[in-house]
Amino acid sequence: MILFFFSLLVLIFGSFVFQLFLPPVLLLHGAVILFVPALYFYGCLSLPFPLMLALTFFTGFLNDLFAVPQARSNPDFPTGISILFYLVPGLIMHGFRPLFLRHRWETHCLLAEIGAVLTPFILLAQYAMLSFERSDFFFSDVIVWRIVGPGLISLLIAPCVFFILTPLSHVLGFRPGLPLAR
Amino acid sequence: MKSITIAALGAFGIFVVLILLLPQQTKRQLQGALFQFISPVLRTGASVQQELGGVRGGLKRLDELERENQKLNLENEQLRATNSLLRNLEGEVNRLNRALGFREQSAFKLLPARILSRESATWWNFCTIDRGTKDGVATDMAVVTEDGVVGKVTTVAKDLAVVLLVSDESLRVSVSIEWTQEQGIVSGTRASSTYVPDLKIRFLSKTANLKPGMQVLTAGKGGVFPSGLVVGTIKDFSARQLEGIASVTPAVDLAAVQDVFVIVGER
Numbered sequence: 001m002i003l004f005f006f007s008l009l010v011l012i013f014g015s016f017v018f019q020l021f022l023p024p025v026l027l028l029h030g031a032v033i034l035f036v037p038a039l040y041f042y043g044c045l046s047l048p049f050p051l052m053l054a055l056t057f058f059t060g061f062l063n064d065l066f067a068v069p070q071a072r073s074n075p076d077f078p079t080g081i082s083i084l085f086y087l088v089p090g091l092i093m094h095g096f097r098p099l100f101l102r103h104r105w106e107t108h109c110l111l112a113e114i115g116a117v118l119t120p121f122i123l124l125a126q127y128a129m130l131s132f133e134r135s136d137f138f139f140s141d142v143i144v145w146r147i148v149g150p151g152l153i154s155l156l157i158a159p160c161v162f163f164i165l166t167p168l169s170h171v172l173g174f175r176p177g178l179p180l181a182r
Numbered sequence: 183m184k185s186i187t188i189a190a191l192g193a194f195g196i197f198v199v200l201i202l203l204l205p206q207q208t209k210r211q212l213q214g215a216l217f218q219f220i221s222p223v224l225r226t227g228a229s230v231q232q233e234l235g236g237v238r239g240g241l242k243r244l245d246e247l248e249r250e251n252q253k254l255n256l257e258n259e260q261l262r263a264t265n266s267l268l269r270n271l272e273g274e275v276n277r278l279n280r281a282l283g284f285r286e287q288s289a290f291k292l293l294p295a296r297i298l299s300r301e302s303a304t305w306w307n308f309c310t311i312d313r314g315t316k317d318g319v320a321t322d323m324a325v326v327t328e329d330g331v332v333g334k335v336t337t338v339a340k341d342l343a344v345v346l347l348v349s350d351e352s353l354r355v356s357v358s359i360e361w362t363q364e365q366g367i368v369s370g371t372r373a374s375s376t377y378v379p380d381l382k383i384r385f386l387s388k389t390a391n392l393k394p395g396m397q398v399l400t401a402g403k404g405g406v407f408p409s410g411l412v413v414g415t416i417k418d419f420s421a422r423q424l425e426g427i428a429s430v431t432p433a434v435d436l437a438a439v440q441d442v443f444v445i446v447g448e449r
Contacts, residue, residue, distance in 0.1 A: 017220050017223055020224070020227075020299045020301060021227050021231070021299060023300075031304075032303070032304055049187050049190060050186060050187065050189075050190035053190050053191070053193075053194040054190075054194075056194075057194060057197055057198070061201060062216075065209075065212060065213050065216050066216070066301075066303075067301065067303035067304075067306060068303070068306060069306055069308045069336045069337070069344055069346045069350070069352070070206065070209050070210040070213050070336055070337050070344075071206075071336060071346075071352060075206060076352060077305075078202055079201070079202075079204070079209045079213075080198065080201035080202045080204070080209075081202065083198050083201065084198065123304055126304070126305060127304075127305060130305055130372070134351070143372070146304050146305075147304075150304070
């Protein structure tokens with residue numbers, strides 16, 4: 001389990017780096033392609049609660065270090081706040097863990113799509129935080145696309161990520177809810 | 183609830199509070215260290231992207247290559263002849279330039295840098311460049327091109343720096359409009375429908391007589407950008423209840439720019 005946990009940390013780190021090279025999707029008004037939420041939600045479903053919290057901390061903090069420029073003073077987005085933004089959907093996904101442990105491919109697929117639907121929540125929370133700090137809350141079609149777009153892309157990405165991670169976890173000897181492989 | 187769950191929740195809460203309370207300086211150092219750690223990947227990625235672009239460009243022109251080659255050969259002959267004439271003049275021009283103090287007029291020491299990656303974060307616009315503290319780059323240094331302002335340095339690592347682009351909403355630059363007494367604050371927009379976003383100037387007077395195409399220049403206030411750098415050109419102007427607001431097309435194509443200069447000091 002620990003081996004899988006650390007592999008997930010490495011994969012999340014690698015995905016953050018990979019995302020740096022992905023241009024925004026112009027068709028979706030500049031929405032970005034996010035791999036990290038899918039990996040994170042898989043961790044939330046498969047790992048026990050303490051490790052899920054550790055994963056949330058790592059993902060949220062790294063998200064802010066990678067994505068938020070650090071101004072000299074008075075930052076309008078406190079670094080580390082994304083830990084809390086990841087925590088809420090992460091806890092919702094963790095609630096589906098008993099369903100995940102049934103190890104049926106169709107439930108895994110359904111859970112991946114639920115994760116994709118929860119992805120925009122992270123962006124919405126970031127936008128709400130920024131708007132609150134800048135005292136300027138407005139919505140336009142572009143902003144809606146920037147929030148919803150990554151979720152739509154995740155609807156395609158998340159099932160693939162889930163179907164790759166499941167055999168990987170088995171290779172690493174982690175079979176949550178199943179007897180240990182001999 | 184299991185004791186291990188309670189302990190994990192407690193530890194999680196403590197760590198989150200600690201992270202949120204970290205001084206801004208420490209967070210910047212952490213970001214610098216992180217980007218320094220991945221700098222080999224960024225450099226490799228940037229060169230691969232460049233090479234792929236070159237190959238793509240080459241393939242596109244393949245069918246026109248012969249025609250173009252003939253044209254270039256002819257042009258080359260003409261340029262050789264012109265060049266030999268100009269070489270004689272070059273020495274004289276240089277000497278005259280020195281005499282007239284033209285070199286002294288360019289008051290800034292410019293450090294060339296290359297953009298390694300452009301972050302496609304949803305709400306922020308920044309990029310990384312291949313120069314850092316070992317080259318003399320420090321935070322709050324202005325980054326420019328020959329066309330105008332690109333942004334300012336926010337985080338510096340040993341051989342890499344993070345540049346907040348002028349299109350980001352959180353970067354505010356004091357500007358003036360050419361041929362007028364108008365001054366205002368320019369900043370980016372939070373989300374723009376195009377890849378090259380518009381900038382907005384606020385705090386202009388309501389009666390400002392601004393025409394599309396007028397140049398927007400840095401006013402030199404704030405200590406980051408020297409005065410007279412081009413930020414962009416006026417696109418349109420509208421008067422609100424308390425202020426005038428103008429939208430500006432950036433002078434630099436921030437989506438395509440590859441080579442930039444960091445203003446590391448004055449000559």
